[in-house]
Amino acid sequence: MSTYTVTSFASASPAFTETTYEVPRELPAFHVFVDILACGVCYTDLYRFDAVPGSICGHETVGTIKDVGPNVNHLKIGDIVGFGYLRSSCLDCHQCTSGCDIMCKERKLFSHGPGGFAHAVVWDSRFVYKIPSSLEPKYAAPLMCAGATVFAALYNNNVSPTARIGVIGIGGLGHLALQFCRAWGCQVVALSGSLSKKNEALSFGAHEFLNTKELTTETVKAQPKFDFILNTTTGDLPWDLYLSLLNPNGILCLVGFQEKPLEMKSNHFLYHQARVVGFLVASRGVSKKMLEFAARHNIKPMIEEYPMTAKGAANAMQNVRDGKVRYRAVLIVPQDSSKL
Incomplete structure (x- = not known):
């Protein structure tokens, strides 16, 4: 069987190792083969890097379609596309049919297969989004997770453009949240x-x-x-203090993983009807809206570029771990690299 040979960079803590794997040229019906241009480095990649030796991280991926499966009709060879945290879902359950496929019980996240720390990858086209022409690939890449996460928090909570919003943490997610909130029309702090x-x-x-x-x-x-207060940090916070900053019926939204139990007094919820909610990442429909919104309002991350090599991936990952990146690390595939 004829195959593509894919160059990738697998975790070998504390570094990465260059490796290859084979992909059949006869693609599954709904899949696309994508030559990667850029892939963002998310803090979530650190969890997989540390937990699964040999894994190919990366879920903020943008590239050019090189080949398509027989049932792919909405995308074509040459399209620049992006994809992120959600690899697939059943497409048939209540969550999927109501626009919340990220909550599908049968969902498969990026970690269920090779990710974007590579020169190419195969992905289900139904979870792939065409990148607007005004978004340069290296800036579009971090939008596929960081951008989709903060946009979904605003969109799914029906945040009003007249709202006063606080964004906790000015990092990879936070600096994008400020841009989205400002473009939303909100008063942003x-x-x-x-x-x-x-x-x-x-x-x-x-x-x-x-x-x-x-x-x-x-x-x-x-x-x-x-x-509305959007917390983009992962550290333990004085939750009662932040809940005291909310108006009645205000919302504290968490988009960062909290390792410790949340300790909060019930009076915030009883006397002020405060709510605490969380969001993982955007669904397919909201991801598309996010890309359109970002293109329309010229929203893009501040990035640091690293080469898509074993050394480049290791340097980027270490700087993310150390909190040194301002504000999103992006691995760039050398344009003269061979994907075949």
Whole structure:
């Protein structure tokens, strides 16, 4: 059987090793073969890197379609496309048919097969999105997870354009959240303990910057309140303090994995009808809307570029682990590399 030989970069903690695997040229009915142009490095990749030696990470992938399966009708060879966290779902259950395929019980996430730390990959075309021509691939890549996550939090919570929004954490997700919130029409406040990020946060779209190191039970009383607070961090926070910053019926939305149990007093929920919700990432339909919105409003991440090599992947991953990246690491495939 004729095959494609794919160059990839597998985890071999604390580094990566270059390897290859074979892909049949006769693709499954709905799949596409994609020559990768760029792949973002997400903090979630660290979990897989550490837990599964030999895995091929990467779920913020953008590339050019080189071949299509026999049942692929909405995409063609030469299209520039992106794909992310969700690899597939059953497409038939209530969650899938109601536009919430990310919650499908039969879902398969990016970790169920080779990811985007490679020169090429095969993906189900039904979970692949055409990239608007105005979005350069290296900037579109981080939108496939980081952008889709924060956009879904706004879209699925029906956030009003008149809302006052606080964004906790000005990192890979947070700096995109500021841009999306500003374009949404909201009054946007960056909440961070890193004063060195103040000017950049304002340039990303924040109207105000609030130093979280100055927040106390007393200072919170005098602060203008929020209708919606988006927490993009993974660390343990003084949750009661942040819930005190909400207006009645306000929402605290979590999009970062919290390793410790959340401890909160019930009075926020009873006396002020506060809500705490979480979002994993966007569904297929919302991902498409996110890309259209980003293109229309010229939303793009601030990135650091690394070569798509074993050394490049290792350097990018270590800088993400150390919190040194401003604000999203992206692996770039050399244009003279061979995918066959």
